[in-house]
Amino acid sequence: MATAVITGGTDGIGRALADAYLERGHEVVIVGTSTDKGKDFEAYGDRAHFLRADLSLVAENHRVLTWITERYPAVDVLVLGARFHRSTRVETPDGFESNFALFYLSRYLLSHGLAGPLGRAERPVVLNFGGSGQTGPVRWDDLQLRHDYPGTGALGHGGALCDLLGVHFSRVHPGIPYVIDHPGVVATSFAGEYDIATATFVDRLRTSGKPVAQAVAQILPFLDAPPAPLTAVLEGIRVPTDTPAFDPGDAARLHHLTEELLADRA
Numbered sequence: 001m002a003t004a005v006i007t008g009g010t011d012g013i014g015r016a017l018a019d020a021y022l023e024r025g026h027e028v029v030i031v032g033t034s035t036d037k038g039k040d041f042e043a044y045g046d047r048a049h050f051l052r053a054d055l056s057l058v059a060e061n062h063r064v065l066t067w068i069t070e071r072y073p074a075v076d077v078l079v080l081g082a083r084f085h086r087s088t089r090v091e092t093p094d095g096f097e098s099n100f101a102l103f104y105l106s107r108y109l110l111s112h113g114l115a116g117p118l119g120r121a122e123r124p125v126v127l128n129f130g131g132s133g134q135t136g137p138v139r140w141d142d143l144q145l146r147h148d149y150p151g152t153g154a155l156g157h158g159g160a161l162c163d164l165l166g167v168h169f170s171r172v173h174p175g176i177p178y179v180i181d182h183p184g185v186v187a188t189s190f191a192g193e194y195d196i197a198t199a200t201f202v203d204r205l206r207t208s209g210k211p212v213a214q215a216v217a218q219i220l221p222f223l224d225a226p227p228a229p230l231t232a233v234l235e236g237i238r239v240p241t242d243t244p245a246f247d248p249g250d251a252a253r254l255h256h257l258t259e260e261l262l263a264d265r266a
């Protein structure tokens with residue numbers, strides 16, 4: 001039986017992808033923080049496993065990795081969809097800016113940490129919701145947004161980091177197709193803590209965005225048949241990856257900086 005691991009699988013696009021893979025007969029590991037939402041998957045019986053974890057914490061990512069690798073020699077699908085936005089800059093107990101920790105670092109840890117099981121699958125694929133070249137530039141001198149915190153722009157910055165994560169991952173693991181998706185505005189829960197002005201804006205997005213089913217229909221064909229080791233998709237259309245947003249030198253630089261950050265913490 002094929003296995004899918006979906007972070008942010010309790011809501012929004014991740015939730016719809018979890019349902020899609022469960023309906024196809026996959027075994028699905030759903031990672032989120034809400035036990036209540038996790039219970040929704042009980043109807044699928046033993047094929048759905050809800051794992052409660054706060055992925056903004058490094059140790060929680062390692063716990064999830066251990067849980068998965070002890071049970072599954074192969075992982076066919078990895079979806080990296082957890083996000084939680086804050087209008088105000090917050091640091092996690094690890095000392096990382098919260099968007100950096102959840103939107104980028106967790107995805108870094110999980111994708112590289114599952115490269116072994118992904119490599120053992122017959123037709124593996126990784127989906128990371130990134131910027132698809134639309135959301136830079138990277139603030140190289142301030143990766144954790146200490147100065148002039150950009151509000152919702154923090155998500156875009158995380159997306160740009162995820163684009164570079166995809167570039168480096170597909171260079172070191174060319175046999176594991178990596179798809180980066182910017183789905184456009186989708187009517188989801190927009191999990192987060194917002195100030196009043198942003199909350200009003202986000203409330204409008206929750207209703208004006210495209211339906212989740214449309215976003216899933218736009219990305220599933222790329223997951224079923226990834227056209228290249230690295231594919232970037234914008235609202236269902238493949239976009240070039242030979243642009244500055246996907247610069248291999250920048251990707252290697254970010255990888256190196258991330259390894260240093262993690263080593264400093266250890």
Ligand SMILES: NC(=O)c1ccc[n+]([C@@H]2O[C@H](COP(=O)([O-])OP(=O)(O)OC[C@H]3O[C@@H](n4cnc5c(N)ncnc54)[C@H](OP(=O)(O)O)[C@@H]3O)[C@@H](O)[C@H]2O)c1
Binds near residue numbers: 013054155
């Ligand atoms: N919606 C859009 O318009 C849009 C636009 C561009 C990009 N995207 C990207 O698409 C992806 C999915 O977004 P969405 O809008 O569908 O998501 P969403 O409805 O906001 O749901 C967020 C998910 O992340 C999980 N999550 C939040 N904090 C977490 C934490 N600390 N640890 C683990 N899980 C956590 C939530 O789980 P719990 O509720 O269980 O905590 C939930 O399942 C994201 O990467 C997002 O950036 C979305």
